Amino acid sequence: MKKILVPTDFSxxxxxxxxxxxxxxxxAGAKVTLLNVVEVPGGPSFSTTGPGAPSTDPSDxxxxxxxxxxxxxKMEELVNEDQFEGCDLHYLVTVGxxxxxxxxxxxxxxVDLVVMGTKGATGLEEFLVGSxxxxxxxxxxxxxxxxxSNIDINNIKSIALATSLHEDDLKIAKALKDLVDATSASLHVVRINTPNNFQSDRITKNQMANFVKKLGIEGIAEHSYSDAIEEDGIIHFAEANNVDLIAMATHGRTGFLHLLSGSIAEDVVxxxxxxxxxxNIK
Known part of the structure; x- marks a missing residue:
C-alpha cells in the first residue's frame, strides 16, 4: 500500500x-492525499456581480x-495540524x-486505498438517494x-472477510493482504448460509479449504454462519465474534440491475x- 486517497468536505x-x-x-509508509472537490454550479455561469454568459471554463x-x-x-490548516506529524500528507483542491x-x-x-467517512442511510433516504x-x-x-466513527487503527485486531467462496472473490487477495499487513490483524473468512442460498457444511468445508489456500494469507480462521439474509448474517457474525472490521467484495452493478438486486456491500456499509x-471485482 503506497497511496491513500481521502475525499474530504471538511465535515x-x-x-x-x-x-x-x-x-x-x-x-504502511504510504503517501496520503486529501482531495476536496468544489462543485461547479449547473447551467449558465454566474458571478458575485450578477448573471453572465456561459463560461467555457467553470473555474473562471x-x-x-x-x-x-x-x-x-482550510487544507493548509488541516495538513499542518500536530496530530498528523510524521505522515506523508498532501492535499489537492479541484473543480468539478x-x-x-x-x-x-x-x-x-x-491509488491503493480510498478512505471515506459516512453517516449511513436507512429507509426512504437509502432507497431514493444513497450517498x-x-x-x-x-x-x-x-x-x-x-x-x-473514529477508530485507532492499531486496535484493529481482527478482520472478517465475508465471501461466497467463488473464484472471482480471490481478486481481492493482494489488496486484502495489504490491509492485513497494515493492521497486523488476524483474518476470519466466513460464508453466510441463507435459506435462499443454502449449502451443506460438507460442501462449504471443501470450498473453504480451497479458497483459503488460494488466498495465500497465513493464519486464517474459517467459518460458516447461518442467517435469514446475507447482509444481516455478515453484520451479526461480526458482532457475535467481536470482529473489528468487515471486508468484502462488491460487483459494481449499475443501472436497472442495481435497482433490482441492490448491493449487499452497500447495505452493510x-x-x-x-x-x-x-x-470492486467487476
Whole structure:
C-alpha cells in the first residue's frame, strides 16, 4: 500500500476518515492525499456581480475561484495540524463533480486505498438517494474503507472477510493482504448460509479449504454462519465474534440491475457500526 486517497468536505465524518487514513499511512509508509472537490454550479455561469454568459471554463467563475481559495486555506490548516506529524500528507483542491474527480484521481494516481467517512442511510433516504460514499463503494477501482466513527487503527485486531467462496472473490487477495499487513490483524473468512442460498457444511468445508489456500494469507480462521439474509448474517457474525472490521467484495452493478438486486456491500456499509472495507471485482 503506497497511496491513500481521502475525499474530504471538511465535515466531521471526513475528519474521521482523515485521522484513520493518516494512521494507516504511518503504518504502511504510504503517501496520503486529501482531495476536496468544489462543485461547479449547473447551467449558465454566474458571478458575485450578477448573471453572465456561459463560461467555457467553470473555474473562471468568481464564486468558484473564491470557493477554491477557501478550500485551499482550510487544507493548509488541516495538513499542518500536530496530530498528523510524521505522515506523508498532501492535499489537492479541484473543480468539478466529486464522484468523477475521485474516480479520475484514483485511476491516474494509482491509488491503493480510498478512505471515506459516512453517516449511513436507512429507509426512504437509502432507497431514493444513497450517498456519494455508496457510489464510490460500488464503482471504485481501488479498495474503499468506510467509517462511521473514529477508530485507532492499531486496535484493529481482527478482520472478517465475508465471501461466497467463488473464484472471482480471490481478486481481492493482494489488496486484502495489504490491509492485513497494515493492521497486523488476524483474518476470519466466513460464508453466510441463507435459506435462499443454502449449502451443506460438507460442501462449504471443501470450498473453504480451497479458497483459503488460494488466498495465500497465513493464519486464517474459517467459518460458516447461518442467517435469514446475507447482509444481516455478515453484520451479526461480526458482532457475535467481536470482529473489528468487515471486508468484502462488491460487483459494481449499475443501472436497472442495481435497482433490482441492490448491493449487499452497500447495505452493510449503511447498517454496520464497524468499519467496512470493500473491493470492486467487476
Amino acid at each position: 466531521e465524518q471526513a475528519m474521521v476518515a482523515t485521522q484513520v487514513a493518516t494512521q494507516l499511512g504511518k503504518n 467563475n468568481v464564486f468558484v475561484l473564491s470557493m477554491v481559495k477557501q478550500a485551499q486555506e 463533480n466529486p464522484f468523477s474527480q475521485i474516480q479520475e484521481m484514483t485511476k491516474e494516481e494509482g 456519494n460514499t455508496e457510489r464510490v463503494v460500488r464503482l471504485s477501482k481501488a479498495p474503499v474503507l468506510t467509517l462511521k 449503511n447498517h454496520a457500526r464497524r468499519p467496512v472495507w470493500t473491493f
